[in-house]
Each structure stands twice: as structure tokens, then as C-alpha cells.
Amino acid sequence: MAAVKLAKSVCIAISHETSTEITNFLREQDVLGEATVRGITEIVKLCIQFFPELIWISPCDKFGERFTSTAVKYRQERTLSLFLKVSSTNELSLVPGPTVRESKEMMDAAANYEAAEYHPSFDAVTNVAGAVFQMQREIQWYKAVESWIMPYVASAYFDNKTYWNKFVDKHQKLAEKGETWMKDTTNSCMLVSTLIATILFTATFTVPGGNDDKSGVPLLLGQNSFHIFVISDALGLFSSVTAILLFLAILTSRYEVQDFLYSLPKKIIMGLSLLFLSLAFMLVAFAATLTMVLDERLEWALIPVTLLASIPVALFAVLQLPLLFQMVKSTYGPSIFHSEGIWDGVKYTKQD
Structure with a gap:
């Protein structure tokens, strides 16, 4: 907050100067360049709210790129999100679309990222559970950048490869780690699901209290606890068997790179959810059995x-x-480009 207050004081102090002088001052001090590279959106937002014409220029001579290109190059999604929302407050918020050169540079940057080689100033977009969801985040970022640049650039061939082919080659090691993580997790979960299914299936034929010798009807059929036992046992068995099928589907998947975006994450999320439910239902059945057996x-x-x-x-x-x-949030949560808008939220131009 101290840095933002200082930057606001500077903006107020230079606001009486001409646009050229303001632009030169900010470039010489490398204020916007550093703020863009380091993802300090408050500084970027503050400067553009004071001087909207800055949105059309390069944040600094050092890069010679516009805000969007610099933000993509240094993977600053928070900074980039400021320029992807059209604001009705000021027409200067309409960020010019990327040129062909900028589109190529953006796609090169998106295709060549390596999670293990991120610069410390990059947004912590890969802080997710396991290599599978790290890979998923990589694909989400690539798709997000792809949706922003000129359409034909994304599908064009450069050096006999599309950008997607380059992305796949660059992230092959991460995909292999994701496959290993997914298989190890699935094998462990499948073992637990199988044990739960075996217990609940056996409990179906060995009901508490036994059966009537003549009719075969359970002796404790009339008790509420017995009804709870039957329902929880059936639901637990259904959940565990379904979880086993999902885990089996994961083990037999082809593990293509595009599968890490939705197919594999959805299966592991559903499998873990059903495993948790089957465990809960099994313990409910156990508690109901105790109630019947111990009675008073x-x-x-x-x-x-x-x-x-x-x-x-x-x-x-x-x-x-x-x-x-974390898995659900990564798969079903908001897009990486959750547009914030420069004129949304805090109005830095207001006097304190």
C-alpha cells in the first residue's frame, strides 16, 4: 500500500505536464515496465487511470512491446486481465488487438513455457495439486493466449510445426510426470475402493441379527436402524463400485496431452468424491449395526x-x-483470464 500511495503522489505531481513528458518520465523510470513484468497490477491500474493514453504505448523502451505482449511473455495473468475487459467508462480502455508479430511472439511464449524453469516473478499459476493439474494449468494458459491472438496464427505452421505441436514437445516430460502421478494415485484409490466394496457386499448377505429360519426375512427388519443399515450399505456399494470403474477408466486412458485438460481431471475428481462417499456410507452402516446389536x-x-x-x-x-x-477449482473454476477491468474496483483518481 505504501508503494501505491507513493505512485499516486507521483502521478498527481506530474499530471500537469504534457502527455509526451509523462510518457517519457514513466519510461525513463521504468515504472510501468517493472510493474507489468512483476505483475504489480495496482501500479499499472493507477497509472492508466490517471493517464488513459498510456494504454496505447509500450510500457517501456526496454521491451518495445505493448502491455498485453509483455504480460504474456512474463506470464502475468493478473496484469493481462486488466486489458481484456471492455469498459464502458472510458473508450480508451479498448486495448488494440495484437498484430501478427505480437501474436507470433505470444504463441511462442505460451508454447515454450516450462513449469520447472519459471522466473520467480511469474504468477504462481502452477501452484496446484500434482503434475496432472500442473499440466492442466499449462494447457489452460496456452488456450487462453490462443483465444486472444489472431486466429490464423495459432493454426499456422512455423518450422514445419504448429504452436500446439511445439507445446506438446516442450511439455512432454511434465505429461509423463502427470501420467505417473495419475496412475500411482489411481492404483492406491482403487485398492481402497475394492476393499470397501468387498466389505459392503459381504455385509449384504450377513445382516445384523440374522434371518428367520423359515421365511428368510431379517429378524430386525422392523427397526429404523436396520433401514439405515440397508440404505447406507447399498449406497456405499454403489459408490465404491462406480469409483472402481472410474479408476479403471483412468488406468486405461491414452494419456494424450489434451486429455489433461478435462478428461483425466474429471475422472479423478469423480473417483475421489465417490471414494469419500463410499467410506462415509460404510461407517454409517457400521454405526447402524452397532445400534441394533448393542440395543439397550x-x-x-x-x-x-x-x-x-x-x-x-x-x-x-x-x-x-x-x-x-483444489482439483475442482482448477477444473471447474473461473478462467485464467478473469477480466478485471482497469476502471473496475478502486478508483485511484479520487482524492483521499
């Missing part, structure tokens, strides 16, 4: 045992739900 004989033990039985679910939730939430 050891009523004092019901609450402690039920609480102990809920520990695995709570532990799974604490350890795995943050990971699952």
Missing part, C-alpha cells in the same frame, strides 16, 4: 464407538478434501 444392553458404549468410527471420515476429509477442492 450397552447403550453407554454407542456414543464413544460411533465417535471413534467417525474418525476415519474426519481424517479423510482433513487430508484429502483440500486436495479435492
Whole structure:
């Protein structure tokens, strides 16, 4: 905040000068260039709110590029998002589209990123769970840049390759790591799902209290706890078997680079969600069985045992739900280019 206040004071101090003098001053001090490269959107936003004509120029002589090109080159999605929303407040917010040269430079930058070689000033866009979702983020960024540049450039051939082919070649190692991570995770989850399915399937034929010798009807059929047991056992079995099928589908996937965008993440998200549900249903069935078996004989033990039985679910939730939430956010969350708009939010030109 101190830096923003200082920058605001500077903008107010030079506001009486001509546009040329203002532009030269900001370039000489490299204010906009550094702010763009480092992703300090507050400074960029402040300067353009004070001097809207700056949106048409290069942020600094050092790069000779416009804001959008510089933001893509240094992977500053927060900075780039400022220029992708058309504001009705000021017509100067209409950022000129990229030229053919700029489109090629943007696509080169998007295709040649390597997650392991990011500059420290880059946005932490790869801070996601596992190599699969890191790869997904890479593809999302590539697709986002592709949607911004001139359409025919993205599909054009350069050095006998399209930019997508270059992207695939550059990220082959990350794709291999993603495949390994996905298979290891899937194998572990499938083992747990299989064990749960086996337990619940067995419980279906060994109901608590036994069956009537003549009719075969469960002896405890009339109790509410028995109904809870049957429903939770059926739902748990359905969830675990479906999770097994999803994990099997993941293991037999082809693992093409484009599969990391939606296909594989959706399957692992659904599989983990169903695994969590099957575990929860299994423990509900266990608690219901205890209620029927102990009945009023050891009523004092019901609450402690039920609480102990809920520990695995709570532990799974604490350890795995943050990971699952991160996966869902990465797959179904807002686009990388969540346009903010230069004139949205804080109005730096207002007097304090």
C-alpha cells in the first residue's frame, strides 16, 4: 500500500505536464515496465487511470512491446486481465488487438513455457495439486493466449510445426510426470475402493441379527436402524463400485496431452468424491449395526464407538478434501483470464 500511495503522489505531481513528458518520465523510470513484468497490477491500474493514453504505448523502451505482449511473455495473468475487459467508462480502455508479430511472439511464449524453469516473478499459476493439474494449468494458459491472438496464427505452421505441436514437445516430460502421478494415485484409490466394496457386499448377505429360519426375512427388519443399515450399505456399494470403474477408466486412458485438460481431471475428481462417499456410507452402516446389536444392553458404549468410527471420515476429509477442492477449482473454476477491468474496483483518481 505504501508503494501505491507513493505512485499516486507521483502521478498527481506530474499530471500537469504534457502527455509526451509523462510518457517519457514513466519510461525513463521504468515504472510501468517493472510493474507489468512483476505483475504489480495496482501500479499499472493507477497509472492508466490517471493517464488513459498510456494504454496505447509500450510500457517501456526496454521491451518495445505493448502491455498485453509483455504480460504474456512474463506470464502475468493478473496484469493481462486488466486489458481484456471492455469498459464502458472510458473508450480508451479498448486495448488494440495484437498484430501478427505480437501474436507470433505470444504463441511462442505460451508454447515454450516450462513449469520447472519459471522466473520467480511469474504468477504462481502452477501452484496446484500434482503434475496432472500442473499440466492442466499449462494447457489452460496456452488456450487462453490462443483465444486472444489472431486466429490464423495459432493454426499456422512455423518450422514445419504448429504452436500446439511445439507445446506438446516442450511439455512432454511434465505429461509423463502427470501420467505417473495419475496412475500411482489411481492404483492406491482403487485398492481402497475394492476393499470397501468387498466389505459392503459381504455385509449384504450377513445382516445384523440374522434371518428367520423359515421365511428368510431379517429378524430386525422392523427397526429404523436396520433401514439405515440397508440404505447406507447399498449406497456405499454403489459408490465404491462406480469409483472402481472410474479408476479403471483412468488406468486405461491414452494419456494424450489434451486429455489433461478435462478428461483425466474429471475422472479423478469423480473417483475421489465417490471414494469419500463410499467410506462415509460404510461407517454409517457400521454405526447402524452397532445400534441394533448393542440395543439397550450397552447403550453407554454407542456414543464413544460411533465417535471413534467417525474418525476415519474426519481424517479423510482433513487430508484429502483440500486436495479435492483444489482439483475442482482448477477444473471447474473461473478462467485464467478473469477480466478485471482497469476502471473496475478502486478508483485511484479520487482524492483521499
